[in-house]
Amino acid sequence: MAALLRGLRAGRLLRRLSSVVAAPTSTTPKCSSRGFHCASLRLKDESKSDKHSASSSYSSSSSTTHNEYTSHQDSDPSSGDQEQDEEYETEEQLQARILTASLEFVPLHGWSMEAISAGAEAVGLSSASTGMFINGAGDLVLHFISQCNSKLTEILAEQHNQVQLGQAEYAMSILLLPHNIPESLKHLSTMVDDIWYYAGDRSTDMNWYTKRAVLTGLYNATELVMLQDSSPDFQDTWTFLDNRIQDVTNMAVTAKQMQLTGEAVAQGLMGAAVT
Amino acid sequence: MHRAAHTAFCDWPQFVRPAMIRQSLKCTGCLQNSTRAYSVVPAPRDSEEKEMMHRMLRVDHAGEYGANRIYAGQMAVLGRSRQYQMWDQEKKHLSKFNEILAENRVRPTALLPLWNLAGFVLGASTALLGKEGAMACTVAVEESISEHYNSQIRALMESDPERYTELLQLIKEFRDDEMDHHDTGLEHDAESLPGYWLLKNAIQLGCKAAIYVSQRV
Numbered sequence: 001m002a003a004l005l006r007g008l009r010a011g012r013l014l015r016r017l018s019s020v021v022a023a024p025t026s027t028t029p030k031c032s033s034r035g036f037h038c039a040s041l042r043l044k045d046e047s048k049s050d051k052h053s054a055s056s057s058y059s060s061s062s063s064t065t066h067n068e069y070t071s072h073q074d075s076d077p078s079s080g081d082q083e084q085d086e087e088y089e090t091e092e093q094l095q096a097r098i099l100t101a102s103l104e105f106v107p108l109h110g111w112s113m114e115a116i117s118a119g120a121e122a123v124g125l126s127s128a129s130t131g132m133f134i135n136g137a138g139d140l141v142l143h144f145i146s147q148c149n150s151k152l153t154e155i156l157a158e159q160h161n162q163v164q165l166g167q168a169e170y171a172m173s174i175l176l177l178p179h180n181i182p183e184s185l186k187h188l189s190t191m192v193d194d195i196w197y198y199a200g201d202r203s204t205d206m207n208w209y210t211k212r213a214v215l216t217g218l219y220n221a222t223e224l225v226m227l228q229d230s231s232p233d234f235q236d237t238w239t240f241l242d243n244r245i246q247d248v249t250n251m252a253v254t255a256k257q258m259q260l261t262g263e264a265v266a267q268g269l270m271g272a273a274v275t
Numbered sequence: 276m277h278r279a280a281h282t283a284f285c286d287w288p289q290f291v292r293p294a295m296i297r298q299s300l301k302c303t304g305c306l307q308n309s310t311r312a313y314s315v316v317p318a319p320r321d322s323e324e325k326e327m328m329h330r331m332l333r334v335d336h337a338g339e340y341g342a343n344r345i346y347a348g349q350m351a352v353l354g355r356s357r358q359y360q361m362w363d364q365e366k367k368h369l370s371k372f373n374e375i376l377a378e379n380r381v382r383p384t385a386l387l388p389l390w391n392l393a394g395f396v397l398g399a400s401t402a403l404l405g406k407e408g409a410m411a412c413t414v415a416v417e418e419s420i421s422e423h424y425n426s427q428i429r430a431l432m433e434s435d436p437e438r439y440t441e442l443l444q445l446i447k448e449f450r451d452d453e454m455d456h457h458d459t460g461l462e463h464d465a466e467s468l469p470g471y472w473l474l475k476n477a478i479q480l481g482c483k484a485a486i487y488v489s490q491r492v
Contacts, residue, residue, distance in 0.1 A: 092277065116345060197380060202377035203377075204336065204372075204373045204376045204377055205383060206382045206385055206387055206388060208382065208383050
Protein backbone atom coordinates (compact mmCIF):
# COMPACT_ATOMS: atom_id res chain seq x y z
CA MET A 1 0.00 0.00 0.00
CA ALA A 2 2.79 2.32 0.86
CA ALA A 3 4.34 1.37 -2.43
CA LEU A 4 1.34 2.90 -4.14
CA LEU A 5 1.89 6.27 -2.65
CA ARG A 6 5.55 6.03 -3.38
CA GLY A 7 4.69 5.17 -6.95
CA LEU A 8 2.35 8.12 -7.17
CA ARG A 9 4.84 10.54 -5.78
CA ALA A 10 7.89 9.27 -7.59
CA GLY A 11 6.33 9.23 -11.00
CA ARG A 12 5.44 12.89 -10.89
CA LEU A 13 6.79 14.81 -8.01
CA LEU A 14 10.47 14.07 -7.59
CA ARG A 15 12.20 15.37 -10.71
CA ARG A 16 15.61 14.35 -9.52
CA LEU A 17 14.44 10.74 -9.79
CA SER A 18 13.48 11.01 -13.47
CA SER A 19 16.78 9.50 -14.52
CA VAL A 20 16.34 6.64 -12.08
CA VAL A 21 12.77 6.08 -13.25
CA ALA A 22 14.06 5.24 -16.72
CA ALA A 23 16.50 2.72 -15.36
CA PRO A 24 14.47 0.20 -13.36
CA THR A 25 13.28 -2.10 -16.12
CA SER A 26 16.79 -3.37 -16.64
CA THR A 27 17.35 -4.51 -13.06
CA THR A 28 13.97 -5.97 -12.13
CA PRO A 29 12.03 -7.91 -14.76
CA LYS A 30 8.40 -6.98 -14.70
CA CYS A 31 6.21 -9.94 -14.20
CA SER A 32 2.91 -8.33 -14.99
CA SER A 33 2.00 -5.60 -17.37
CA ARG A 34 0.54 -3.72 -14.44
CA GLY A 35 3.63 -3.65 -12.28
CA PHE A 36 4.58 -0.53 -10.45
CA HIS A 37 6.24 2.23 -12.33
CA CYS A 38 8.35 3.46 -9.50
CA ALA A 39 11.85 4.72 -9.17
CA SER A 40 14.13 1.86 -8.20
CA LEU A 41 16.73 1.63 -5.54
CA ARG A 42 19.56 -0.49 -6.79
CA LEU A 43 19.83 -2.89 -3.90
CA LYS A 44 23.07 -4.30 -5.26
CA ASP A 45 24.60 -0.88 -5.51
CA GLU A 46 23.43 -0.12 -1.99
CA SER A 47 26.78 -1.59 -1.02
CA LYS A 48 27.01 -4.65 1.22
CA SER A 49 28.40 -2.39 3.89
CA ASP A 50 25.18 -0.45 3.75
CA LYS A 51 23.18 -3.54 4.46
CA HIS A 52 23.72 -3.41 8.17
CA SER A 53 22.96 0.27 8.49
CA ALA A 54 20.07 -0.34 6.11
CA SER A 55 18.73 -3.32 7.99
CA SER A 56 19.16 -1.45 11.21
CA SER A 57 16.95 1.30 9.88
CA TYR A 58 14.29 -1.04 8.51
CA SER A 59 11.61 -2.26 10.87
CA SER A 60 11.36 -6.00 11.10
CA SER A 61 8.13 -7.75 10.22
CA SER A 62 7.11 -7.53 13.84
CA SER A 63 7.21 -3.75 13.33
CA THR A 64 9.59 -2.60 16.00
CA THR A 65 10.23 1.10 15.94
CA HIS A 66 13.17 2.91 14.40
CA ASN A 67 14.35 3.99 17.82
CA GLU A 68 14.21 0.47 19.10
CA TYR A 69 16.48 -0.65 16.30
CA THR A 70 19.11 1.99 16.82
CA SER A 71 19.12 1.18 20.50
CA HIS A 72 19.58 -2.51 19.64
CA GLN A 73 22.48 -1.57 17.48
CA ASP A 74 23.88 0.61 20.21
CA SER A 75 23.66 -2.06 22.83
CA ASP A 76 25.13 -4.74 20.56
CA PRO A 77 28.11 -3.04 19.00
CA SER A 78 29.54 -6.24 17.59
CA SER A 79 26.47 -6.93 15.49
CA GLY A 80 27.36 -4.03 13.24
CA ASP A 81 30.81 -5.38 12.51
CA GLN A 82 30.81 -8.38 10.20
CA GLU A 83 28.09 -10.15 8.30
CA GLN A 84 29.32 -13.57 9.38
CA ASP A 85 29.27 -12.68 13.08
CA GLU A 86 25.69 -13.48 14.06
CA GLU A 87 26.50 -14.19 17.66
CA TYR A 88 25.05 -10.91 18.94
CA GLU A 89 22.40 -10.45 16.32
CA THR A 90 18.84 -10.77 17.54
CA GLU A 91 16.45 -13.12 15.84
CA GLU A 92 14.45 -10.19 14.53
CA GLN A 93 17.50 -8.66 12.91
CA LEU A 94 18.32 -11.99 11.31
CA GLN A 95 14.80 -12.36 10.01
CA ALA A 96 14.90 -8.82 8.67
CA ARG A 97 18.14 -9.56 6.84
CA ILE A 98 16.77 -12.70 5.27
CA LEU A 99 13.54 -11.02 4.22
CA THR A 100 15.37 -8.07 2.75
CA ALA A 101 17.49 -10.44 0.69
CA SER A 102 14.36 -12.39 -0.31
CA LEU A 103 12.81 -9.33 -1.88
CA GLU A 104 15.28 -9.56 -4.75
CA PHE A 105 13.90 -12.99 -5.63
CA VAL A 106 10.25 -11.96 -5.65
CA PRO A 107 10.14 -11.09 -9.35
CA LEU A 108 11.42 -14.61 -10.00
CA HIS A 109 9.56 -16.74 -7.46
CA GLY A 110 6.64 -14.52 -6.54
CA TRP A 111 5.59 -13.74 -2.97
CA SER A 112 6.23 -17.18 -1.63
CA MET A 113 8.36 -19.41 0.52
CA GLU A 114 10.59 -20.06 -2.47
CA ALA A 115 11.60 -16.43 -2.50
CA ILE A 116 12.38 -16.61 1.22
CA SER A 117 14.43 -19.77 0.74
CA ALA A 118 16.39 -18.11 -2.03
CA GLY A 119 16.91 -15.11 0.21
CA ALA A 120 18.14 -17.27 3.07
CA GLU A 121 20.63 -18.93 0.78
CA ALA A 122 21.76 -15.56 -0.54
CA VAL A 123 22.55 -14.47 3.01
CA GLY A 124 24.58 -17.60 3.55
CA LEU A 125 22.15 -19.77 5.52
CA SER A 126 20.50 -23.03 4.56
CA SER A 127 17.05 -22.82 3.05
CA ALA A 128 15.77 -24.82 6.04
CA SER A 129 15.98 -21.61 8.06
CA THR A 130 12.72 -20.60 6.40
CA GLY A 131 11.14 -22.62 9.20
CA MET A 132 11.52 -19.41 11.19
CA PHE A 133 8.81 -17.78 9.13
CA ILE A 134 5.61 -19.46 10.18
CA ASN A 135 3.56 -16.93 8.28
CA GLY A 136 5.42 -17.56 5.05
CA ALA A 137 4.51 -15.18 2.27
CA GLY A 138 2.70 -13.00 4.79
CA ASP A 139 5.96 -12.29 6.61
CA LEU A 140 7.58 -11.31 3.35
CA VAL A 141 4.81 -8.96 2.34
CA LEU A 142 4.59 -7.40 5.81
CA HIS A 143 8.34 -6.91 5.83
CA PHE A 144 8.14 -5.23 2.46
CA ILE A 145 5.34 -3.01 3.72
CA SER A 146 7.20 -1.94 6.81
CA GLN A 147 10.30 -1.28 4.75
CA CYS A 148 8.18 0.79 2.40
CA ASN A 149 6.63 2.73 5.25
CA SER A 150 9.90 3.63 6.88
CA LYS A 151 11.20 4.68 3.52
CA LEU A 152 8.09 6.72 2.92
CA THR A 153 8.78 8.51 6.16
CA GLU A 154 12.30 9.21 4.96
CA ILE A 155 10.97 10.47 1.66
CA LEU A 156 8.49 12.74 3.24
CA ALA A 157 11.23 14.11 5.40
CA GLU A 158 14.23 14.02 3.10
CA GLN A 159 13.15 12.92 -0.41
CA HIS A 160 14.98 9.68 -1.02
CA ASN A 161 14.83 6.94 -3.69
CA GLN A 162 12.41 4.06 -3.79
CA VAL A 163 12.08 0.36 -4.44
CA GLN A 164 10.28 -1.27 -7.33
CA LEU A 165 8.73 -4.71 -7.26
CA GLY A 166 6.06 -6.29 -9.38
CA GLN A 167 2.96 -8.37 -8.68
CA ALA A 168 1.17 -5.71 -6.71
CA GLU A 169 -2.25 -7.35 -6.88
CA TYR A 170 -1.02 -10.62 -5.45
CA ALA A 171 0.80 -8.81 -2.64
CA MET A 172 -2.35 -6.93 -1.74
CA SER A 173 -4.45 -10.06 -1.77
CA ILE A 174 -2.02 -11.65 0.68
CA LEU A 175 -2.42 -8.64 2.95
CA LEU A 176 -6.15 -9.25 3.05
CA LEU A 177 -5.81 -12.74 4.48
CA PRO A 178 -7.44 -12.74 7.93
CA HIS A 179 -4.28 -13.48 9.88
CA ASN A 180 -2.48 -10.65 8.13
CA ILE A 181 -5.16 -8.05 8.57
CA PRO A 182 -4.23 -6.71 12.04
CA GLU A 183 -0.62 -6.11 11.01
CA SER A 184 -1.49 -4.58 7.68
CA LEU A 185 -4.05 -2.31 9.35
CA LYS A 186 -1.40 -1.20 11.79
CA HIS A 187 0.94 -0.32 8.94
CA LEU A 188 -1.84 1.51 7.13
CA SER A 189 -2.74 3.58 10.17
CA THR A 190 0.89 4.47 10.87
CA MET A 191 1.32 5.56 7.28
CA VAL A 192 -1.82 7.70 7.28
CA ASP A 193 -0.73 9.29 10.56
CA ASP A 194 2.69 10.06 9.07
CA ILE A 195 1.17 11.61 5.95
CA TRP A 196 -1.06 13.91 7.95
CA TYR A 197 1.75 14.85 10.31
CA TYR A 198 4.06 15.86 7.48
CA ALA A 199 1.20 17.68 5.75
CA GLY A 200 1.10 19.82 8.87
CA ASP A 201 -1.78 18.43 10.87
CA ARG A 202 -1.37 19.12 14.57
CA SER A 203 -4.93 18.60 15.73
CA THR A 204 -5.65 17.07 19.11
CA ASP A 205 -9.38 16.65 19.01
CA MET A 206 -11.95 14.75 16.94
CA ASN A 207 -10.38 16.14 13.79
CA TRP A 208 -7.47 13.80 14.43
CA TYR A 209 -9.80 10.87 13.88
CA THR A 210 -11.90 12.26 11.05
CA LYS A 211 -8.93 13.35 9.00
CA ARG A 212 -7.24 9.99 9.25
CA ALA A 213 -10.44 8.14 8.46
CA VAL A 214 -10.98 10.24 5.35
CA LEU A 215 -7.43 9.78 4.18
CA THR A 216 -7.58 6.02 4.72
CA GLY A 217 -10.68 5.78 2.55
CA LEU A 218 -9.15 7.99 -0.09
CA TYR A 219 -5.91 6.01 -0.12
CA ASN A 220 -7.59 2.62 -0.40
CA ALA A 221 -9.83 3.78 -3.22
CA THR A 222 -6.92 5.26 -5.12
CA GLU A 223 -4.88 2.11 -4.64
CA LEU A 224 -7.65 0.00 -6.15
CA VAL A 225 -7.96 2.40 -9.07
CA MET A 226 -4.25 2.19 -9.64
CA LEU A 227 -4.40 -1.58 -9.95
CA GLN A 228 -6.92 -1.27 -12.78
CA ASP A 229 -5.13 1.60 -14.42
CA SER A 230 -3.38 1.05 -17.71
CA SER A 231 -3.05 4.62 -18.87
CA PRO A 232 0.44 6.00 -19.53
CA ASP A 233 2.22 7.07 -16.32
CA PHE A 234 -0.97 6.35 -14.33
CA GLN A 235 -2.61 9.49 -15.63
CA ASP A 236 -6.09 8.21 -14.77
CA THR A 237 -5.11 7.47 -11.19
CA TRP A 238 -3.71 10.96 -10.75
CA THR A 239 -6.92 12.45 -12.10
CA PHE A 240 -8.94 10.21 -9.79
CA LEU A 241 -6.85 11.28 -6.83
CA ASP A 242 -7.12 14.96 -7.69
CA ASN A 243 -10.89 14.65 -7.96
CA ARG A 244 -11.18 12.83 -4.64
CA ILE A 245 -9.07 15.41 -2.86
CA GLN A 246 -11.29 18.07 -4.39
CA ASP A 247 -14.32 16.18 -3.06
CA VAL A 248 -12.84 16.05 0.41
CA THR A 249 -12.07 19.76 0.40
CA ASN A 250 -15.60 20.55 -0.79
CA MET A 251 -17.03 18.34 1.91
CA ALA A 252 -15.02 20.14 4.57
CA VAL A 253 -16.08 23.54 3.24
CA THR A 254 -19.73 22.46 3.17
CA ALA A 255 -19.52 21.13 6.70
CA LYS A 256 -18.05 24.39 7.89
CA GLN A 257 -20.75 26.38 6.09
CA MET A 258 -23.48 24.22 7.57
CA GLN A 259 -22.07 24.76 11.01
CA LEU A 260 -21.99 28.53 10.56
CA THR A 261 -25.51 28.53 9.16
CA GLY A 262 -26.74 26.44 12.05
CA GLU A 263 -25.19 28.82 14.55
CA ALA A 264 -26.69 31.83 12.81
CA VAL A 265 -30.12 30.20 12.76
CA ALA A 266 -29.86 29.32 16.45
CA GLN A 267 -28.91 32.88 17.30
CA GLY A 268 -31.79 34.20 15.22
CA LEU A 269 -34.24 31.92 17.01
CA MET A 270 -32.91 32.95 20.40
CA GLY A 271 -33.28 36.58 19.42
CA ALA A 272 -36.82 35.94 18.22
CA ALA A 273 -37.69 34.07 21.40
CA VAL A 274 -36.39 36.89 23.57
CA THR A 275 -38.42 39.55 21.77
CA MET B 276 -0.17 16.83 -7.60
CA HIS B 277 1.90 17.49 -4.58
CA ARG B 278 0.92 21.12 -4.69
CA ALA B 279 -2.75 20.22 -5.19
CA ALA B 280 -2.74 17.85 -2.28
CA HIS B 281 -0.78 20.31 -0.23
CA THR B 282 -3.23 23.10 -1.07
CA ALA B 283 -6.17 20.84 -0.32
CA PHE B 284 -4.78 20.00 3.07
CA CYS B 285 -3.89 23.63 3.62
CA ASP B 286 -7.39 24.80 2.82
CA TRP B 287 -9.05 22.35 5.18
CA PRO B 288 -11.06 25.12 6.78
CA GLN B 289 -10.53 26.05 10.38
CA PHE B 290 -8.62 22.87 11.00
CA VAL B 291 -5.13 23.66 9.82
CA ARG B 292 -3.55 27.05 10.07
CA PRO B 293 -1.39 27.86 7.01
CA ALA B 294 1.37 29.39 9.08
CA MET B 295 1.82 26.17 10.97
CA ILE B 296 2.10 24.20 7.76
CA ARG B 297 4.67 26.49 6.26
CA GLN B 298 6.63 26.36 9.46
CA SER B 299 6.46 22.62 9.78
CA LEU B 300 7.38 22.05 6.15
CA LYS B 301 10.27 24.46 6.36
CA CYS B 302 11.98 22.63 9.16
CA THR B 303 11.49 19.15 7.70
CA GLY B 304 14.87 18.38 9.15
CA CYS B 305 13.45 18.99 12.61
CA LEU B 306 10.61 16.56 12.09
CA GLN B 307 12.67 13.50 12.92
CA ASN B 308 11.61 12.05 16.18
CA SER B 309 15.00 11.75 17.81
CA THR B 310 16.46 15.23 18.14
CA ARG B 311 14.72 18.37 19.30
CA ALA B 312 15.98 21.66 20.52
CA TYR B 313 13.70 21.52 23.54
CA SER B 314 11.19 18.88 24.44
CA VAL B 315 9.39 18.17 27.65
CA VAL B 316 9.02 14.50 26.87
CA PRO B 317 12.17 12.48 26.14
CA ALA B 318 12.22 10.40 22.96
CA PRO B 319 11.04 6.93 23.97
CA ARG B 320 13.65 4.19 24.02
CA ASP B 321 11.34 1.32 23.14
CA SER B 322 7.74 0.64 22.33
CA GLU B 323 6.85 -0.13 25.97
CA GLU B 324 8.00 3.25 27.17
CA LYS B 325 6.31 4.88 24.21
CA GLU B 326 3.04 3.17 25.14
CA MET B 327 3.35 4.27 28.76
CA MET B 328 4.18 7.88 27.86
CA HIS B 329 1.42 8.11 25.31
CA ARG B 330 -1.07 6.71 27.76
CA MET B 331 -0.03 9.24 30.41
CA LEU B 332 -0.16 12.17 28.02
CA ARG B 333 -3.46 11.06 26.59
CA VAL B 334 -5.20 10.89 29.93
CA ASP B 335 -3.66 14.18 31.11
CA HIS B 336 -4.85 15.88 27.95
CA ALA B 337 -8.34 14.42 28.43
CA GLY B 338 -8.33 15.60 32.04
CA GLU B 339 -7.43 19.18 31.21
CA TYR B 340 -9.94 19.17 28.38
CA GLY B 341 -12.67 17.95 30.74
CA ALA B 342 -11.70 20.51 33.39
CA ASN B 343 -11.95 23.25 30.79
CA ARG B 344 -15.43 22.15 29.85
CA ILE B 345 -16.49 21.99 33.51
CA TYR B 346 -15.41 25.58 34.06
CA ALA B 347 -17.13 26.58 30.82
CA GLY B 348 -20.36 25.02 32.10
CA GLN B 349 -20.03 26.82 35.42
CA MET B 350 -19.34 30.14 33.73
CA ALA B 351 -22.33 29.66 31.42
CA VAL B 352 -24.63 29.51 34.45
CA LEU B 353 -22.92 31.84 36.89
CA GLY B 354 -21.45 34.40 34.56
CA ARG B 355 -18.15 36.08 35.41
CA SER B 356 -17.04 35.00 38.84
CA ARG B 357 -14.12 33.73 40.81
CA GLN B 358 -14.15 30.73 38.51
CA TYR B 359 -12.84 32.91 35.71
CA GLN B 360 -9.24 33.08 36.90
CA MET B 361 -9.11 29.38 37.52
CA TRP B 362 -10.54 28.75 34.07
CA ASP B 363 -7.79 30.87 32.55
CA GLN B 364 -5.15 28.72 34.16
CA GLU B 365 -6.86 25.56 32.96
CA LYS B 366 -6.86 26.96 29.44
CA LYS B 367 -3.11 27.39 29.69
CA HIS B 368 -2.73 23.82 30.89
CA LEU B 369 -4.81 22.55 28.00
CA SER B 370 -2.86 24.45 25.37
CA LYS B 371 0.38 23.12 26.81
CA PHE B 372 -0.89 19.58 26.55
CA ASN B 373 -2.14 20.21 23.02
CA GLU B 374 1.38 21.23 22.13
CA ILE B 375 2.91 18.16 23.73
CA LEU B 376 0.47 15.80 22.06
CA ALA B 377 1.07 17.26 18.64
CA GLU B 378 4.84 17.21 19.09
CA ASN B 379 4.97 13.63 20.24
CA ARG B 380 2.39 12.26 17.79
CA VAL B 381 0.15 11.10 20.61
CA ARG B 382 -3.35 10.03 19.68
CA PRO B 383 -5.96 11.98 21.62
CA THR B 384 -8.60 9.90 23.34
CA ALA B 385 -11.57 9.01 21.17
CA LEU B 386 -13.90 9.89 24.04
CA LEU B 387 -13.26 13.63 23.77
CA PRO B 388 -16.78 14.43 22.56
CA LEU B 389 -18.12 12.55 25.58
CA TRP B 390 -15.93 14.54 28.00
CA ASN B 391 -16.95 17.69 26.17
CA LEU B 392 -20.61 17.05 26.91
CA ALA B 393 -20.20 15.47 30.34
CA GLY B 394 -17.89 18.21 31.57
CA PHE B 395 -20.16 21.00 30.46
CA VAL B 396 -23.23 19.31 31.93
CA LEU B 397 -21.45 18.68 35.23
CA GLY B 398 -20.26 22.28 35.45
CA ALA B 399 -23.64 23.71 34.54
CA SER B 400 -25.65 21.47 36.84
CA THR B 401 -23.46 22.06 39.88
CA ALA B 402 -23.53 25.79 39.18
CA LEU B 403 -27.33 25.60 39.22
CA LEU B 404 -26.99 24.55 42.87
CA GLY B 405 -25.52 27.97 43.50
CA LYS B 406 -22.06 29.36 44.07
CA GLU B 407 -21.35 26.80 46.79
CA GLY B 408 -22.33 24.02 44.40
CA ALA B 409 -19.86 25.25 41.83
CA MET B 410 -17.12 25.49 44.45
CA ALA B 411 -17.92 22.00 45.73
CA CYS B 412 -17.61 20.64 42.20
CA THR B 413 -14.30 22.46 41.80
CA VAL B 414 -13.00 21.01 45.07
CA ALA B 415 -13.97 17.48 44.09
CA VAL B 416 -12.53 17.64 40.59
CA GLU B 417 -9.32 19.39 41.56
CA GLU B 418 -8.74 16.87 44.32
CA SER B 419 -9.13 14.01 41.86
CA ILE B 420 -6.82 15.63 39.36
CA SER B 421 -4.16 16.37 41.99
CA GLU B 422 -4.30 12.79 43.19
CA HIS B 423 -3.93 11.61 39.60
CA TYR B 424 -0.95 13.88 38.93
CA ASN B 425 0.63 12.72 42.16
CA SER B 426 0.42 9.10 41.15
CA GLN B 427 1.95 9.95 37.79
CA ILE B 428 4.77 11.83 39.50
CA ARG B 429 5.34 8.83 41.73
CA ALA B 430 5.45 6.49 38.75
CA LEU B 431 7.93 8.67 36.86
CA MET B 432 10.13 9.12 39.94
CA GLU B 433 10.16 5.39 40.50
CA SER B 434 11.17 4.60 36.97
CA ASP B 435 13.80 7.24 36.15
CA PRO B 436 13.68 10.73 37.68
CA GLU B 437 16.62 12.07 35.71
CA ARG B 438 15.31 11.06 32.34
CA TYR B 439 11.93 12.69 32.95
CA THR B 440 13.12 15.88 34.66
CA GLU B 441 11.27 18.33 32.43
CA LEU B 442 8.11 16.28 32.34
CA LEU B 443 8.18 15.90 36.13
CA GLN B 444 8.66 19.63 36.49
CA LEU B 445 5.69 20.30 34.25
CA ILE B 446 3.39 17.88 36.03
CA LYS B 447 4.46 19.19 39.44
CA GLU B 448 3.70 22.72 38.32
CA PHE B 449 0.28 21.73 37.06
CA ARG B 450 -0.41 19.75 40.19
CA ASP B 451 0.43 22.77 42.32
CA ASP B 452 -1.98 24.88 40.27
CA GLU B 453 -4.72 22.33 40.75
CA MET B 454 -4.09 22.25 44.50
CA ASP B 455 -4.44 26.05 44.52
CA HIS B 456 -7.80 25.74 42.83
CA HIS B 457 -8.82 23.12 45.36
CA ASP B 458 -7.87 25.37 48.24
CA THR B 459 -9.66 28.33 46.65
CA GLY B 460 -12.78 26.22 46.41
CA LEU B 461 -12.57 25.29 50.07
CA GLU B 462 -12.01 28.92 51.05
CA HIS B 463 -15.19 29.91 49.30
CA ASP B 464 -17.59 27.82 51.36
CA ALA B 465 -17.66 24.69 49.26
CA GLU B 466 -18.28 22.62 52.36
CA SER B 467 -21.34 24.61 53.33
CA LEU B 468 -23.33 23.01 50.53
CA PRO B 469 -25.98 20.57 51.80
CA GLY B 470 -25.14 17.11 50.56
CA TYR B 471 -21.53 18.14 50.05
CA TRP B 472 -20.13 14.77 51.04
CA LEU B 473 -22.43 12.92 48.67
CA LEU B 474 -21.79 15.25 45.74
CA LYS B 475 -18.05 15.23 46.27
CA ASN B 476 -17.78 11.47 46.35
CA ALA B 477 -20.05 11.02 43.36
CA ILE B 478 -17.98 13.44 41.30
CA GLN B 479 -14.72 11.84 42.38
CA LEU B 480 -16.01 8.41 41.45
CA GLY B 481 -16.92 9.78 38.02
CA CYS B 482 -13.46 11.28 37.65
CA LYS B 483 -11.79 7.99 38.52
CA ALA B 484 -13.89 6.19 35.93
CA ALA B 485 -13.08 8.84 33.33
CA ILE B 486 -9.35 8.54 34.01
CA TYR B 487 -9.48 4.76 33.80
CA VAL B 488 -11.30 4.80 30.48
CA SER B 489 -9.31 7.61 28.87
CA GLN B 490 -6.09 5.74 29.44
CA ARG B 491 -7.34 2.87 27.38
CA VAL B 492 -9.53 4.22 24.62
